Amino acid sequence: TAGITQAPTSQILAAGRSMTLRCTQDMRHNAMYWYRQDLGLGLRLIHYSNTAGTTGKGEVPDGYSVSRANTDDFPLTLASAVPSQTSVYFCASSQDGLYGYTFGSGTRLTVV
Amino acid sequence: GQNIDQPTEMTATEGAIVQINCTYQTSGFNGLFWYQQHAGEAPTFLSYNVLDGLEEKGRFSSFLSRSKGYSYLLLKELQMKDSASYLCAVRDSNYQLIWGAGTKLIIKP
Numbered sequence: 001t002a003g004i005t006q007a008p009t010s011q012i013l014a015a016g017r018s019m020t021l022r023c024t025q026d027m028r029h030n031a032m033y034w035y036r037q038d039l040g041l042g043l044r045l046i047h048y049s050n051t052a053g054t055t056g057k058g059e060v061p062d063g064y065s066v067s068r069a070n071t072d073d074f075p076l077t078l079a080s081a082v083p084s085q086t087s088v089y090f091c092a093s094s095q096d097g098l099y100g101y102t103f104g105s106g107t108r109l110t111v112v
Numbered sequence: 113g114q115n116i117d118q119p120t121e122m123t124a125t126e127g128a129i130v131q132i133n134c135t136y137q138t139s140g141f142n143g144l145f146w147y148q149q150h151a152g153e154a155p156t157f158l159s160y161n162v163l164d165g166l167e168e169k170g171r172f173s174s175f176l177s178r179s180k181g182y183s184y185l186l187l188k189e190l191q192m193k194d195s196a197s198y199l200c201a202v203r204d205s206n207y208q209l210i211w212g213a214g215t216k217l218i219i220k221p
Contacts, residue, residue, distance in 0.1 A: 042116075042199065042213040043155075058208075090154060100145060100157035101209065 003027070004104035006091050012110045013081050021076040021107050023091035031094045032074040033058075033101065034066060036087040043090065049074055081111045114138045116212035118200050123218045124190055132185045132198050132215045140205025146174050146185045147199040149214065155199055159185070187217075195219045 004025045013019050025032065034046040045058030049068040063085060065077045074093075078085060088108050092101040115137045124130040136144070143162040147155035161167055161176035161183060173186040185198055197214040204210055 040120075040213055043201075043209075043211040045208065048208070100160060101155075103154035103156070105154050 004091055004093055004102055006089075006104035006107050008107060009105070010108040010110075012112060013078075015082055015111055016080055019078050019081060019109075021078075021089055021091075021109070023074045023076070023104060024072050025074075025091075025093045025102075026072065027093060027095075027102065028071060029093035029095050029102070030071070032068065033092045033094075034064070034074070034076045035090045035092065036060065036085075037090060037106075038087050046076065046089075081109075083111045085109065086111045114202075114204065114210045116200055116202060116210055118198075118212040118215045120213070121216045121218065123220060124187075126190055126192060126219055126221050128190050129186065129188050130190060130217065132187070132200075132217065134183045134185070134200035134212060136181050136183070136200070136202045136210075136212075138202045138204045138210055141178060142203040142205065142207060144174075144176055144183050145201045145203070145209065146172075146183075147201065149197045149199060151196070158198075190219050192219050192221070 007022045030051045033048045035043040037043050044060050046064050047066040049055045052071045088106050090106045091104040094101045117135045146158040149155040159174040166175045171188045176183045197216045199214045200212040201209045
């Protein structure tokens with residue numbers, strides 16, 4: 001089934017450790033996004049990429065980094081996790097950002 | 113700053129009609145989206161409005177007034193499976209989506 005695959009589904013991470021959340025899409029969408037979703041706050045953009053080889057900062061980029069080596073993959077890295085990064089993380093993609101976004105199933109991350 | 117306002121929670125009865133409102137103040141406007149999100153799942157696309165007026169899609173309709181910075185999502189013939197959160201999002205002048213916090217809709221038998 002075409003779409004976006006995120007891994008892992010959930011993770012408990014010790015504070016100070018690093019982690020990479022994986023995101024892969026097979027729709028050949030140019031634009032990809034990472035959001036975090038916290039209760040009562042809605043979706044907040046962490047980083048985005050309009051096309052392979054380019055990335056940009058969103059609303060809440062601190063503590064996160066991304067790369068976009070090819071069209072399909074858009075990993076999100078936490079260099080040194082802190083408890084405030086406990087959240088549900090969604091990867092999304094869109095064709096040129098002009099149409100609706102397709103979301104992955106999310107990664108539930110708990111930093112302890 | 114940019115802001116999207118939606119009611120936090122609404123309750124409706126199975127078979128009835130419910131209207132979920134969304135007001136927005138953003139830097140530019142390039143379309144408004146409604147998404148449905150069931151608990152523990154990813155958001156899924158429902159509707160898109162870029163011009164004023166009503167867009168109808170089956171039991172769901174979405175309305176937009178750009179001059180008022182206002183939209184609503186209308187759900188008819190409510191079913192228990194419609195229990196979910198409904199997210200309003202506006203695409204701003206930079207073509208980034210600004211999201212509301214979502215409205216949790218509870219359907220009662």
